[in-house]
Amino acid sequence: MNILILGGGGREHALAWAVKQNPKCDKLIVAPGNAGIDQIAECADLDIMDGSAVVQFCDAKAVEFVIIGPEAPLAVGVADRLRDAGLLVFGPSQEAARLEASKHFTKEICDAAGAPTAGYGHFTDAAAAKAYVEEHGAPIVIKADGLAAGKGVIIAETVGDAQAAIDDMFSGAFGGAGAEVVIEEFMEGEEASFFVLCDGETALPMGTAQDHKRIGEGDTGPNTGGMGAYSPAPVMTSDVADKALNLIVKPTLFEMVKRGAPYQGILYAGLMIKDGMPRLVEYNVRFGDPECQVLMLRLGAQALDLLHAAAEGRLSEAQVNWADDHAMTVVMAADGYPGSYAKGQAIGGLDDLPEDSMHVMFHAGTTLRNGQVVSSGGRVLNATARGQSLREAADRAYALVDGVDWPGAALRRDIGWRAL
Ligand code: AMP
Ligand code: GLY
Numbered sequence: 001m002n003i004l005i006l007g008g009g010g011r012e013h014a015l016a017w018a019v020k021q022n023p024k025c026d027k028l029i030v031a032p033g034n035a036g037i038d039q040i041a042e043c044a045d046l047d048i049m050d051g052s053a054v055v056q057f058c059d060a061k062a063v064e065f066v067i068i069g070p071e072a073p074l075a076v077g078v079a080d081r082l083r084d085a086g087l088l089v090f091g092p093s094q095e096a097a098r099l100e101a102s103k104h105f106t107k108e109i110c111d112a113a114g115a116p117t118a119g120y121g122h123f124t125d126a127a128a129a130k131a132y133v134e135e136h137g138a139p140i141v142i143k144a145d146g147l148a149a150g151k152g153v154i155i156a157e158t159v160g161d162a163q164a165a166i167d168d169m170f171s172g173a174f175g176g177a178g179a180e181v182v183i184e185e186f187m188e189g190e191e192a193s194f195f196v197l198c199d200g201e202t203a204l205p206m207g208t209a210q211d212h213k214r215i216g217e218g219d220t221g222p223n224t225g226g227m228g229a230y231s232p233a234p235v236m237t238s239d240v241a242d243k244a245l246n247l248i249v250k251p252t253l254f255e256m257v258k259r260g261a262p263y264q265g266i267l268y269a270g271l272m273i274k275d276g277m278p279r280l281v282e283y284n285v286r287f288g289d290p291e292c293q294v295l296m297l298r299l300g301a302q303a304l305d306l307l308h309a310a311a312e313g314r315l316s317e318a319q320v321n322w323a324d325d326h327a328m329t330v331v332m333a334a335d336g337y338p339g340s341y342a343k344g345q346a347i348g349g350l351d352d353l354p355e356d357s358m359h360v361m362f363h364a365g366t367t368l369r370n371g372q373v374v375s376s377g378g379r380v381l382n383a384t385a386r387g388q389s390l391r392e393a394a395d396r397a398y399a400l401v402d403g404v405d406w407p408g409a410a411l412r413r414d415i416g417w418r419a420l
Helices: 010-021 051-061 071-075 078-084 103-113 126-136 159-170 238-258 291-299 302-311 390-402
Strands: 003-007 028-032 065-068 088-090 120-123 140-144 153-156 181-185 190-199 203-211 214-216 220-223 228-231 264-274 277-284 326-334 359-363 366-369 372-375 379-387
Touching (some): 003 051, 010 028, 010 302, 010 359, 010 379, 028 051, 051 078, 065 302, 071 078, 078 088, 088 302, 103 120, 103 181, 103 238, 120 126, 126 181, 153 159, 190 238, 190 277, 190 291, 203 238, 203 291, 203 302, 228 291, 228 390, 238 264, 238 277, 264 302, 291 302, 291 379, 326 390, 359 390
Parallel strands (some): 003 028, 003 065, 065 088
Antiparallel strands (some): 120 181, 140 181, 190 203, 203 228, 214 220, 228 326, 264 277, 326 379, 359 379, 366 372
């Protein structure tokens, strides 16, 4: 099978790495890819937001299966364009991708499905939003409705902060994403990411992970795309996972079918767990980044069979074979991220790192300049390792980090602290 993966982050390097292990993969192309992906696949310069361009590319390269990594192409309907052209695709339709692209849509689906989530109000003007905050008090959560690259959520500790956030959103601080605002009850508890593979009808749990969203050790400082993750998440006991599947995910999928928009792809449920009860924080319509890195290292070659079965509607015959293992990934970011940071810094030592089924250095924002790997983004490398215990995985992941020669790196030394 000739396979095209869309995207160029750590998530897509991990997907490419796992797909490449599977003998069913003949040719592997990744667009746009990065310096790490370039070592295992052909990287293509292609506008992945342009569905027609992707269709033409697939025709020219005899691509048979397309795996869409990030949310942005899904939200503009690239999966639909590809399916209309007769291609096999992993990833939801534009309509189903609203589960990530509109927070208000997700809240409505949860209401209709009876799925436990935070109480909320939905507003298109600041005065009504402020009145809601006055009535409910703080802490309270203010969310821009649309895609805002993970920055559209403000946790307001005081009513004053909440009002300021409302003013910011309605005055265009988040562009079109803030034209509608959802205000939510602040939920306490422990967060976990629950990944469920869906083929429109069948839901197959594909692992759990915990992310570290804040830039600073001890979960301090501004939010990022994620500074490290580990899998499995101990808080996701089989009882909590069953509840999340049966009370949240399956009713959501059923509701999507009822609305004529069956969900096919990976559904990432961000959960808040308190007293053994999960509630939905948000859905994402793609793998988490960096959560995907730990899932792929644990799953290996079977990941392709699972994604392929989801795309072909054969999940009821599929199963996930888990080893009794743990994985951790530590993000190495450019100093200054998530604010402004330098690009083009040379990164050494990568060729001497161990690379096997226990260790992989996945690349995110890297590029090749005259044969030298240089940084080209905020999150740059993902030191990823597996072990029989989380401690062993962590020691291996940090040994990878310590083998990299890049003085401009910023990272957290405490990934996994909750579980360790
Ligand atoms: P998001 O950008 O939607 O992933 O949200 C960012 C983070 O905000 C989540 O991972 C949670 O930590 C937090 N968050 C969002 N909604 C709530 C809520 N209703 N209660 C508590 N924390 C929340
Ligand atoms: N790591 C969080 C996300 O991918 O949304």
